[in-house]
Amino acid sequence: MRISTDEHVADLARGMVFLGTGGGGDPYVGELFLQAELHAGRRSTLIAADTLADDAFVLTIAGIGAPTVILESLVSRRTMLELVHRAETYFGRKLDALVSVEIGGVNTLFPLALGAALDIPVVDADGMGRAFPRLEMTSYGIMGCRATPAVIMDESGNLMMVNAASDRTAEAISRSISASLGAMVWGAFYPMSGRELKEFGVHGTVTQAWEIGRCIREARHNSEDVVGALLALLNQSGRPARLLFKGKVVDVSRETRGAWDHASITVAGSSGICKLELQNEFVIARRDGKVLCMVPDMISVVQSESGEPLTGEMLTFGQRLSVIGYAAHPILRRPESLAVCGPRQFGLEHDFVPLEAL
């Protein structure tokens, strides 16, 4: 599949924000980057993982930091290209394809834009099928791939190589480097073979984001019930999706600490009060104290009228929201995955209960 028009970019960005579950970064900067590549005549090519050779060399490219900071701290095309160049030098071979670590406005659009800039394909997969706040929270890592050796850069030309004893430590080191450099750095993580990506990836997720974005645009254009159309599409995936709550934002409290965004959002509606907790991504939704959905199941918010998905940093007092719960990819619900990205990993005092059982 070729990404070639501004409409493609807009659909993709919209779907990525939805699957980004409140995090993954504001897509604005990524959209500009990808649009600029397309306007310059380059194309982003999306390929299925099974078209890769087993010994292909694949990397993820991701920003590590506080999503709010991306809006203030731009990154240049030059830095992103330099990062790939440094990674190729460090690993001693040319990249065959890029892949995303997560689905989110920044960390999926940037690899797509870079793929266009470098004329290498981007694999239709990621390591979560959603966004997560920590580097070790990927199917790649859970199933046996390592996040490091990794190459990390920032816009000021600082360059770091990290080879951590564990992915959890890789996250701690990368996060602390990010905090020391203004809360946003860019890294080439999870060096993988084609075979590893086929086996360890969550597949088809870029396409899914594209379909979600297209569905929202078309339903809106046809004056349909956008949220209803979106729920119907999601339920076709074989994983349940449901409307958790509908209401108006009455309180947002927000804090950026340690290169992470934390927020608590209160939504009031006719069926009560819904509280959403955000740690870069939404981690739990409660209605009047009762849990509606918890991580790794996905909590996304869209504007009730337009169906436009919103990231955590876009939320403000007075917005009318629909909160959607969507079952995580089955990989993430396995016991070994819950030990890495289950509710207790976010400091929540809950064992995981699937959305459909709540």
Next chain:
Amino acid sequence: MRISTDEHVADLARGMVFLGTGGGGDPYVGELFLQAELHAGRRSTLIAADTLADDAFVLTIAGIGAPTVILESLVSRRTMLELVHRAETYFGRKLDALVSVEIGGVNTLFPLALGAALDIPVVDADGMGRAFPRLEMTSYGIMGCRATPAVIMDESGNLMMVNAASDRTAEAISRSISASLGAMVWGAFYPMSGRELKEFGVHGTVTQAWEIGRCIREARHNSEDVVGALLALLNQSGRPARLLFKGKVVDVSRETRGAWDHASITVAGSSGICKLELQNEFVIARRDGKVLCMVPDMISVVQSESGEPLTGEMLTFGQRLSVIGYAAHPILRRPESLAVCGPRQFGLEHDFVPLEAL
């Protein structure tokens, strides 16, 4: 010069604590490491920088973190050797010699022990003639050498390479990595040529530490006035030294934050109250509010009776101390040096005034 006996080690360690000006780390772990090498029949060879070839390859080896942590978090010989091996691999050549970044219990004894372990000489020089809390505060850096590219490791096998846009940023990155890994990591910094070391180093400082340690031991053995003998020796260097204060510790308040030790020590004596401020090293001494000595001039404390030098973390209520001021090496008093390691770099509201003018 060959360091071969336990008495050599003890003299060196004592002198290093003195020149470490309250910081530089407790020498205990370094002494054990160096003694173990000597007991195994290896020898530490100290050479003058001018015996190095101009194109010799020299590195500093230093711990980055909170000195208090070294007492709890040991580092293995294996890790130190691995660090040198990784650095040699990264830089693509064998080390010709090691040198210290600073004079202090840890960061000078470790290179000496490593030199013995690897059978390579250690240069009789450092980058300060004392200890300083920040990586960029060296004559190497001030005169044009860069602290990075550097290789950093910890005892758990985490490995990092850092190439920072400035030495100040190198410090921020290294410090944050240290904080994320338990407040102590080990690094190979300031890759230098023999010519650079000859030009940029503060020379003869390991020998000076050795002489200070020997002077204290001999004066004590001969029941002389140890502090008096020490001051006489220091004044022979052509840089003034003086007794700033004599008294008893009446208060110590201490805090480890952000991989740094901070402390405030109050000493009461017949001539008033003396306050010492520590930021890993002593940065200012005041008597009844009047400044007695300030960084980069050196403030060291010794036990009044025995003349035993003490690091900041050894200070406790009730100790009888003599506080000694000693003029910094002339390199550190230059305007370009004061911009890097002068009082304002430590948050003090003073322009530098030399010890002899106070």
